[in-house]
Amino acid sequence: MAELTSTFTATPDGVLTAEVGVITGDLELRSARAEDGTVHLTIRYRGAAEWYHLPGDPYHLHDPRDLETVHQVLVAVLSRPSAT
Template identity: 45%
Template sequence: MTSDQPEHYQDEVTAGPGGAMTDEVGVITGDLTVATARRPDGTAEVQVQYTRAAEWYTLTGSPCPVPPDGLKALHQAVLGAIRTGGGAQAPG
């Protein structure tokens, strides 16, 4: 990956009870697609959508700091939080 390409991860996940909390529409549940991208300022933006839908929503708490173990670890943590539910938000 070159320095002019932003680091980005995207995966599908089924939300657990309580789903994922978004800024725009509140909690969303079911089969979701989660995208985590490094922003130019070094923070991470986490967005979520109903899988195969057109609209993307901001996961509450995003943008958030990238942890020392990197963006991939943050993305995996977000996926885990959404799987377990409880109104998952971006860590911050």
């Protein structure tokens, strides 16, 4: 299993989770890919114990080499300032 984790500060609008709704502040994103290509995207408050799933989880990658790119794009999108 391949796994990537990054920390970031969410936009003022926060990040929607399947379990608890929107969370904001300093967060960690974990992208984990199993051998069959299934990808689980989870998020938590930085340093917290409990992880929450992003809506739509699990996902599937057709090419396992895409995990890093998908992870980096998600971090960039989830932390970019909102348009005013």
